[in-house]
Amino acid sequence: MVLKLDHIDKDYITPKLIVPVLHDVTLHVEEGEYVAIMGPSGSGKSTLMNIIGCLDRPTKGTYELNGENVLNKNDRDMAAIRLNNLGFVFQNFQLLSRQSALDNVALPLVYAGVRKRERIKRAKAALTRVGLQDRMSFTPAQLSGGQKQRVAIARAMVNNPRLLLADEPTGALDSRSSTALMQLFEELNQEGVTIVMITHAPEIASYAKRVCNIFDGVLTERTDSDRTRIEAAGGKGL
Amino acid sequence: MIENIRLAFQGIWSHKMRSFLTMLGIIIGIASIIAIVSTIQGTNNALKEQLVGSGNNTVNVSLTQGGEDYQIYDSSSIPSGIPVISEDTRQRILALDNVEKVTSYNIRFVSEGVYYRDQSLSEFNIYGIDMDYFDTVSYSLKTGREFLQEDFDEYRRVIIVDQTASDNLFQGANPLGRTVEINNQPFTVVGVVYKSSTYEPNIENVDDYLTNASGSNGIFFMPKKTWPIVFQYDEPENVVVKATSTEEMTKAGQKTATILNETITNKNSSVTYSAEDLLGIVKKQQDLANASNMQLIWIAGISLLVGGIGVMNIMLVSVTERTNEIGLKKAIGARKSAILWQFLTEAAVLTSLGGILGVGSGIAMSQVIHRFTGILVGINWPAAIIAVLFSMGIGIVFGLLPSMQASNLDPIEALRRE
Numbered sequence: 001m002v003l004k005l006d007h008i009d010k011d012y013i014t015p016k017l018i019v020p021v022l023h024d025v026t027l028h029v030e031e032g033e034y035v036a037i038m039g040p041s042g043s044g045k046s047t048l049m050n051i052i053g054c055l056d057r058p059t060k061g062t063y064e065l066n067g068e069n070v071l072n073k074n075d076r077d078m079a080a081i082r083l084n085n086l087g088f089v090f091q092n093f094q095l096l097s098r099q100s101a102l103d104n105v106a107l108p109l110v111y112a113g114v115r116k117r118e119r120i121k122r123a124k125a126a127l128t129r130v131g132l133q134d135r136m137s138f139t140p141a142q143l144s145g146g147q148k149q150r151v152a153i154a155r156a157m158v159n160n161p162r163l164l165l166a167d168e169p170t171g172a173l174d175s176r177s178s179t180a181l182m183q184l185f186e187e188l189n190q191e192g193v194t195i196v197m198i199t200h201a202p203e204i205a206s207y208a209k210r211v212c213n214i215f216d217g218v219l220t221e222r223t224d225s226d227r228t229r230i231e232a233a234g235g236k237g238l
Numbered sequence: 239m240i241e242n243i244r245l246a247f248q249g250i251w252s253h254k255m256r257s258f259l260t261m262l263g264i265i266i267g268i269a270s271i272i273a274i275v276s277t278i279q280g281t282n283n284a285l286k287e288q289l290v291g292s293g294n295n296t297v298n299v300s301l302t303q304g305g306e307d308y309q310i311y312d313s314s315s316i317p318s319g320i321p322v323i324s325e326d327t328r329q330r331i332l333a334l335d336n337v338e339k340v341t342s343y344n345i346r347f348v349s350e351g352v353y354y355r356d357q358s359l360s361e362f363n364i365y366g367i368d369m370d371y372f373d374t375v376s377y378s379l380k381t382g383r384e385f386l387q388e389d390f391d392e393y394r395r396v397i398i399v400d401q402t403a404s405d406n407l408f409q410g411a412n413p414l415g416r417t418v419e420i421n422n423q424p425f426t427v428v429g430v431v432y433k434s435s436t437y438e439p440n441i442e443n444v445d446d447y448l449t450n451a452s453g454s455n456g457i458f459f460m461p462k463k464t465w466p467i468v469f470q471y472d473e474p475e476n477v478v479v480k481a482t483s484t485e486e487m488t489k490a491g492q493k494t495a496t497i498l499n500e501t502i503t504n505k506n507s508s509v510t511y512s513a514e515d516l517l518g519i520v521k522k523q524q525d526l527a528n529a530s531n532m533q534l535i536w537i538a539g540i541s542l543l544v545g546g547i548g549v550m551n552i553m554l555v556s557v558t559e560r561t562n563e564i565g566l567k568k569a570i571g572a573r574k575s576a577i578l579w580q581f582l583t584e585a586a587v588l589t590s591l592g593g594i595l596g597v598g599s600g601i602a603m604s605q606v607i608h609r610f611t612g613i614l615v616g617i618n619w620p621a622a623i624i625a626v627l628f629s630m631g632i633g634i635v636f637g638l639l640p641s642m643q644a645s646n647l648d649p650i651e652a653l654r655r656e
């Protein structure tokens with residue numbers, strides 16, 4: 001079992017009020033699974049993703065990653081987990097605009113203490129893997145949206161994580177780029193990478209082998225009957 | 239670390255104008271300190287050179303009255319009770335363990351009675367010297383010859399002039415064989431000498447000091463034995479001793495003065511021997527220059543402080559601007575310390591660069607000062623290195639707050655911001 005979240009509650013505590021966001025969320029993900037999480041805006045998708053990504057801690061509940069309880073770890077160890085076990089892909093790419101694609105991809109390896117020669121070698125391999133071998137020295141401004149997201153995926157995968165977390169990876173892409181990206185995800189998944197992806201779009205979610213719904217902070221597993229209903233509706237709406 | 243430095247240069251380069259303006263405070267501060275230190279260094283070098291170079295460790299022990307050199311103009315100004323220096327006294331001085339050589343000489347400040355052709359000469363010094371004088375005081379022959387034993391034995395009326403006198407009197411014409419009349423006696427110029435360890439004084443006080451010691455228009459040297467023929471009297475003499483080392487100069491001079499003063503028979507004489515204290519003069523001058531320049535350095539230090547605050551300010555802006563970058567880096571696994579180091583390095587590189595530019599412009603500035611005011615300047619490399627290290631320190635100190643702010647950013651917050 002890669003991911004094991006049990007009875008997770010998350011409240012945001014602001015000076016004025018306490019905002020409850022997640023309620024009793026339980027999510028188990030097996031090695032090699034491809035899970036999509038769908039839900040309306042403000043339902044708590046990103047909040048859940050941040051907890052899975054070891055960027056935030058739940059108010060209540062337990063979380064085991066690769067069999068290890070991550071909640072009793074300190075910030076330093078959390079950073080190490082993010083560095084070595086997780087790959088992140090964001091809706092808005094989050095590339096460093098002043099650096100080349102190659103440098104962007106090599107960035108996690110800098111923090112992993114990999115030597116420069118090795119960094120370049122591995123970053124080149126990762127870029128080649130996403131089909132950008134002839135765009136290595138381009139800066140993000142010189143790349144299309146789809147290419148930027150590929151660079152981001154190369155960066156997420158460069159340190160060979162077993163779990164890829166993607167928060168609305170196609171949110172800023174047109175449908176053609178989205179399809180291409182989903183093919184890439186599928187390939188990665190076939191290579192054994194576990195993927196947890198957040199999306200608004202049902203046609204994107206349909207690439208995943210398993211879909212969860214989140215509504216007002218409550219996570220529910222989607223049954224096959226739901227799936228049929230959505231496909232019947234032409235993949236539009238929820 | 240290297241990666242951080244590379245990033246820092248990239249960041250500085252991508253905001254050239256801003257970086258430069260940020261560095262400006264540091265540049266100005268460091269430049270003024272370097273310029274000040276350079277002039278101190280120049281002054282100190284000059285004074286040291288003056289001491290070691292010109293004197294060749296020689297100390298004048300001369301007759302003084304009320305702290306001033308006592309000058310004999312004519313027979314009426316000869317002080318009473320001060321004997322000619324005997325061979326015995328000379329040997330006693332030579333026996334001092336910090337004295338290497340000793341020579342005594344007569345000296346007069348000429349106001350009248352000296353003629354070249356029909357021109358009356360004034361403001362020249364006339365020295366009556368022995369065979370050791372030139373060697374002790376480090377004069378070298380330029381043209382002609384030095385005094386011979388026969389000049390002394392036969393009371394010859396020959397003179398040697400120094401370079402200054404030669405220039406002033408003969409204006410480039412060959413001085414050898416010319417006749418100068420001193421108290422109705424014709425003297426033939428047989429040689430020209432110059433101070434072998436010459437030094438062009440640039441500092442006003444030292445300049446004055448040297449002028450005072452050597453006579454403004456130049457010196458005529460005659461054999462000591464010829465002196466009484468011209469001036470009729472045996473006169474009190476001055477002494478030059480050569481100390482065994484620069485450090486011994488003050489002591490050698492003082493001991494010689496004591497011995498000489500013991501020989502004075504008129505115990506109430508207001509005219510006594512005293513040694514010039516070159517070391518003391520130089521030290522006093524150095525201290526004076528250093529003290530006044532220290533104040534300037536404090537003022538320049540304030541400009542560095544202001545520069546440091548400027549760096550802090552820009553760094554804070556930069557952290558805010560780069561919230562996304564910081565958030566992303568933390569999200570993909572950068573430790574707090576990695577972010578802290580990145581920003582500290584950036585601040586340190588920025589201010590070090592400012593320091594280097596400051597040293598450069600400081601050196602340039604001191605050259606300009608030298609060009610326009612003639613003040614001597616010297617590059618003080620240790621000070622330059624300290625200045626660069628110090629500016630690096632400023633970057634670290636003032637970059638600490640912004641860097642901590644950056645490293646403490648919550649990655650979720652940082653990534654959420656668009």
Ligand SMILES: Nc1ncnc2c1ncn2[C@@H]1O[C@H](COP(=O)(O)OP(=O)(O)OP(=O)(O)O)[C@@H](O)[C@H]1O
Pocket residue numbers: 012013014019021039040041042043044045046047048
């Ligand atoms: N730091 C915070 N403080 C207070 N409330 C917060 C904070 N972060 C998120 N929230 C609230 O938590 C709820 C869930 O937010 P979240 O970002 O998880 O939604 P989401 O499902 O990702 O939405 P979207 O699809 O628009 O990205 C929202 O109502 C939001 O206002």
Ligand SMILES: [Mg+2]
Pocket residue numbers: 045046047167
């Ligand atoms: Mg979201």
